[in-house]
Amino acid sequence: MPDVIIIGLGPAGASAAIYLCRANRRALLVGKDFGALQKAEKIENYFGLEEPISGEALAHRGLEQARSLGAEILFSEALDLSWEPDGFRLLTGEGEASAPCVILATGASRRTLPIPGLAALEGHGVSYCAVCDAFFYRGRSVGVLGAGDYALHEAAHLLPVAGGVTLFTNGAPVPEGMDPRLSAVTEPLASLVGEEQLSSVRLADGREVPVEGLFVALGSAGAGDFARKLGAEVKNGSIVVDDSMQTAVPGLFAAGDCTGGLLQVSTAVGDGARAAMGVLRYLREAGK
Template sequence: MGKVMVLGAGPAGVSAALYARRGGAEVMVIHKGLKSGALGKAELIENYYGLETPVSGAELERRGIEGARALGVEFVEDELVELAYGDDFKSFKAKSPQAEYTADAVIIAAGASRKTVSLPGIKEFEGHGVSYCATCDAFFYRGRIVAVLGAGEYALHEAEALLPHAAKVYLFTNGEEPEAEKIPAGVEVCRERLASLQGGDRVEKAVFEGGRELPLDGLFIALGTAGSTELARKMGVMLENGSLKADEHGATNVPGIFAAGDCTGGLLQIAKAVYQGAEAGLGAVKYLRGKS
């Protein structure tokens, strides 16, 4: 039938994996580590169907994952930095700093992105010098001065995507030390804390807390790790109020990509995530059957 890649091991992701696997697909779940999501950090889950007494979020997460493993679902712990089409433009591939994974359909269930930045100029210049996808927009900054805001592997990946196009690439770590031991050649690290972006119709300069100013044509936001929204943006998935837009069966506007759980917005509850995961899993199976 084909392979389904599920991004996220929370209630939505595991539910999607169960239904896709029972539908006959080979299923791989890629996650950032147990207890990294909202469920794993919850102290107690109570008043939930099937639970006579409260259990910790970590325990409920463990039970769900073990149930999926028993059906043959594969779980891989890794941090993804990119989602793209495969070489045939019919399949998909996901990349981490260490590996590459391929599948015939993708279910994004990596939760809601909760790490944001609130600085003067960020919101005002979105689409006018502030971007969230280097792969998408690097071409528009040919010969320009750009920066990536972030200090992790995801930020470094975005900086590398900009190097072949931009005249100068900075990495704004905002007071943090870069996570990578080796910074790509051509990327200049700036450890000062960013205070604001300034300009007219577009970004013209970055201003740091000490008052220093730096000419700048574009800023790419890549804080923390690549969440559902960031990965989806790179594939052209439509957003609605900052969340992934999916129909009642979990299908996005991009054929073969489905979404479920907190990343779709609305009620952030386990029951809703499990339901949406089931719909997305069934939707992915139906999609694969249509391809064969």
């Protein structure tokens, strides 16, 4: 079992792994791609670069540095994170892993849609966490917005509780292997309808599908989704951490863009180092 699971292969995650491995701790780094750096054509404001370098090349260097120091690297999507008496349990597309500590380093997540009504109905029918809110919709018709593995995972949480679950793919094809108990609507969404509470989803072709809850699960789960599920505070989209980058949940740390702030490579690297020091202290004090 690793001492720590780090979700995210960007500068925050790789930096944390480097510090942890050099302290002789076993770190499992899990990520699905190179995150924000994958989109950065050129980085030239990071310390030590004689020449500008592509974001992807810089991310690759950091990851190889972590690997060379002993980090285990798993390229896979993180689907669910839960807490059990013996530690945290991570479900990925490739299987499960457990550890006494987790560092969330999944970058900034902006996975929402500019659909009229969506922002106004957040907390009034629009939710981002099936595990947290499914209970409020027992026996009622709900929707899940998304078409990937994460959306299917959220729908699986809702199926035993809700009266009916519709997957709104917003123009994407129906995912392969979808649970036959789900109904699917592929027409793009035009708006959400409801005064004080969501009552239906209006589609681009003018049809309305009545739902009392809509669970947004676009793309992959982000750090905020995992943090919320475990009871950590998320404020204005950023995870709230203390000086050692620990959330209010013991053993759950966060670093980099997912904690807000400057959103730069330099701050993400620093956050990763601080989270690693926090993890080392946490493990020491827990006698692990």
